[in-house]
Amino acid sequence: MAEAGPSKSSEEEPAAAPRPLKQRRITRACDSCHRRGIKASEWTCVTKDAAGCESCQSYGEPCTSDRPVKRRGPRKGTVAAGAASAVAAASASPLQTPGSPLPTTWEPPRAARSPAIPMLLEFYRQLIYPFHPLMIWPPFLDRVGAEEHLRNRAFCATVMSACALASARLRQCGPLFFQSTDFDPILPADDSPEAFHQAAKDSIWLRPGATFTIDELRATIILNITCIQKGDFTEMRFWVGAYSTMSAVMNFHDETLWPADLTEVDKEERRRLVHLAYQHSVYTAIVTGTPLEFRERQLHVSYPSEVDDEALLPLKEGEKREPLPSGRDCWMHGWNRTVDLYRILEHAVDQLRNTQGAPNTVTVSLIAKTDTSAYTALLTALYAELPAWARTFHDTTLDHSKHILNFQVVNILITMQNARIISTCSNGFTTEEGVAVAKELMDSLTRVPHEYLLANSVPVFHQLAGIGGILGKYTTQSASYETLLGVRSIIEGMSELLSTLHTDPLSATGKAHTTLTAWCHVMLYMTLFRYSSLSDSPAPDTLRE
Template identity: 35%
Template sequence: MKSDHDPIGRVSAPDRAPGYSASPSSAVPNPAPRAPATGDPWTSVGPGWDAPDGWDEDGALRNSWRAFAVSCDQQIRNLVQVYFEIVYPIFPLFHKPTFIERIHSGEHLRNQGLFASTMAVCSLVSGRARDGALYSTRWRREDLLHPPSETFYAAAKDSIPRDLANAKGFNYMRACAVLAIASIQNGQIKNMQKYAGLYHTLTLMEGFHDEKLWPKDISPIEVEERRRLFWSIYTLDIYSTIVWGGVIRHREAHSLVRYPSEVDDEFITPHGYGIPPTSPESSAPSQGEGHMVSRQPVTWMHGWNFTTDLYRVLEHVVDGTRRRFSSANGTQEVWSLFSPASMSEPAVMERVRSMYAALPPRFRETPPITGDISRDLFGFQSANIQATLQLLRMVLLSAEETGLDRKCDVAGELLTVFSKVPVEYLKAISSPLLHHLGGVGYILGSVMEGSLSDASYQRVRTLLRLHANLSPPESLRGPSTPNGISPVENKSEPIVPPYAQAAPPSTGNAMGDQLLQFQIPQELLADWPWPLDNSHSEGFLPLAFE
């Protein structure tokens, strides 16, 4: 008899029954003994999470994963705490007091959807800890690596019903979203697309794009968690389209979801919104739904919402860029009937800079990290705003015909901005930031097309050396191109650096012709400070438009 909750990605039963092995090299748990159908303490755990009568391999799988979770309860609690230090500032998908309380009370062992999202969180946090994202002295990296990220990932995957009609509720959407982010962390971009796709399917099934369609009885806590999830994955969708190509599935014009309220978690309760004490610091109007009527101090969520504004700008910039090449598909142009000509990079950036200048000062400066998360949350927003601003500039630049000097100017400015952000923030943002930096490599690589004069080569070489201080390790760069060749010594001839590969033959796609498979030479990567392990990476791809 089959279970109603078949997991995604089923493999043979002996490989899936998860009794955790303590071997550090074990990415997938070892088999556990078969659990009896009756008398098992993990079977009487509530609706939608109990095993049916008789032997059922999927029910046994879920029970085994619960037994695994019980066996590493303290590690799960630790990883949840670390989540709020290194992931939550950018992806605040859980209300902190509530999530911690639910884990400590063992609710994730009684709620299959919460279990899936909790295991996904543990996978993401473990992966970031492995990759050097920790900055607090409260944690030792080695203490957070076992069980490994892959084990928690498998637990989350196996807890999502294979039949998505049974994956009802907010937690399954959140689990898929976190698994997509964890896939980026592990360099598995196809899995990122898979779980992002599952997220979008579930949201369409439940009308997640329109708050009027949400359940009427949810608390203010879940309302805020839903808003944060919706806009988090909106930004992830725009980001992934820019970095890996594909189509934008989220559209702001179709998004009938408010921004998250600019209120700290401690003032959001099951019964309503509290009002934080006023202070002499700068303040801003409330963003809630009438729950608060007075002004309140600026919270870190104000900066988080501003980053979402930048991604909304990016959505339209990407559309404008794609439209320049839409005639290549042989269809009649119609978009110009409804939209004015796309704006130039200077015009867009002038408007964005005015928006940025209107931010409170706390979001326009990035002080050193302190270890006090209530203060560092502002630094994270500032760092993320800077990274997103630079991504916007890179996308705008890629859409324009600009000369070598202009591209080098922008690349130099981008690198200068990143060099001023304390490295602890960059390390915590982790793998997603590497693709921002890959965009800098794309800009520098694009100027290598054709021959360079000695002066131009030296300028690009200088920028590349600066880029080496922030560039990804070899495991994320894909195949290298050393070939034992060194730059031409004859200074009287144009120099074609050996690490600037020739552009592919023209295929009629102007954008595609501009994309170079650019690799940074090994000599420039010796001082990379991030101990990233991406043995399962599917490739470090350049900034691209398909």
């Protein structure tokens, strides 16, 4: 019998190619991303046994997924109950539809008990308060020390919004020149700016029939500023509108209608709030291209007193007070002059929109173009009348209190140049005039100490974006050799300035930093091309680099 042939061994069989594993779709963000509102994806959140997601690595936080898993959807057989719970959740929202019942109870959010609150408020006082003095500081701090924000919902909104802005600024630019023997400027991992921001929003009950207070009004403006910090223009507009609605209900912009029992501190806080809200109304309209919420002629409110906060407090029996700066010598004099600049800006923006509007607009402007040279004359006169301290920067090495004066110098300088740019554009300008104004702004920014540019980096970014709009015009017009040299110098200065302003890469401001830097490089190449076409010699090596 013939023997059966040997069978092939398994070793001789070709190995089957391994089937690629299907990449698991991750639908649940880690704890840190969940707090910051970052959605899960294969590129951000990874499994717990990995090194950690990009977001947590960028912030230096542990990447964990320890929070309990909640079942999605309604319970079986309880669709009606699920619908009822959705209605109940909607009624608990800070923003309700007309006719919804008002909540009767309120519990302070977890962030209101954060141990970081005292440090963040001190950070706010030193680096944010000089620009936004929305409260008289000593009594405000007394209310926080008495834990009123744990009992008073509206005051909690103010404290949480201030902490949200302070923590966002701290995360973006670091402690800068923050000085304190009591606090270290370190933000705990559990106390993110997003957590404070959400706590502030949850503490504002905006709906018909509600009774509003100055604390809620103040919180809406601080949230508006926080949204500018984040680059969230949609929510920024919402809070400006919320302030406009609540202030109209309260007759807040006419001090003759204020309650008769207000103290001097109460009145000063209201005056500061009204005029700061006006500034941000103009600023928001410029940045977003939307209508102004209210105008200077609608404000029947005096300017804030030009005195330090301590001078507004009543003297206790037997107490003596050292003489404090007042009038032109006080930092509030510089702050009030910034309000004057925004009043000029309001009209310059109106004129710009009348003259630079789209040609195919549905309606025709009923106001003819006017000469805006009056705006330039007003700006020149206002700057000439400033006291000497408001036109120069002060050495703060030995006197830390000089910082508040320097902040006013920065605020006046940047707002002044912004007003000059818009006034120039509203009257029509040649390429040479536009480049001259842009160069003037860049020269002004180089005068500002670097630490103050970092503390005020977001408005600086918007200023640089405005320069881009002006310089963009020269690409479609003929320009002289000297003008192109000026453009090259401005762009090089912008690129150098941007390289020194480090920002949080995950924030909208950080993305704007990257975009503007790329824009500078493009403009440099365009200038190089036109430079070479007008000159027989090659462009300088610094420009080619």
